[in-house]
Amino acid sequence: MGKSLLLILLSVLLGAGGQVAMKWGTMQVKALQSGVLHQLLQYxxxxSVLLGLCLYALSALVWILAIAKVDLTYAYPMVACGYVVVFLLSYWLFQEPVSWQRAIGLAVVVVGVLIISQS
Known part of the structure; x- marks a missing residue:
């Protein structure tokens, strides 16, 4: 596996980790009847939300290194691998439902990424 592909994978994993950490944090904050800005500040x-934002920012920095080395038309579809990671972690950590429609949709995404990765 080339260095560029490793950078793409690292960026995707950091971004997915950031999403999951932010979701975890939002689940820990009690919903108040206050305004949107107050709720956002609480988040x-x-x-966990701060960690998620840091992971997401680090993902962006690694992404810059990755796209400096490969075509964006190759790299960007690989971001869809993050959908798989978030899908599985959401099911495992948050017990989110997995319908057959979601599973088929995810399979289509995976097939698309596999096709692009062969180019």
């Missing part, structure tokens, strides 16, 4: 002050 932003939770350690």
């Amino acid at each position: 932003l002050l939770h350690w």
Whole structure:
């Protein structure tokens, strides 16, 4: 596996980890009847949301290194691999439902990524 592909994979994993961490944090904050800005501030002050934002920012930095080396038309579809990671972690950590429609949709995404990766 080439260095560029490893950078893409690392960026995708960091981004997916960031999404999951932010979701975890939002689930830990009690919903109040206050305004949207107050609720957003509560989320932003939770350690898990902050961790998620940091992971997401790190993902963007690694992504810059990756796209400096490969075609964007090759690299960007690989971001869809993050859908698989988030899908599986959401099912496992948050017990989110997995319908057959979601599973088929995810399979279509995976097939698309496999086709692009062969080019």
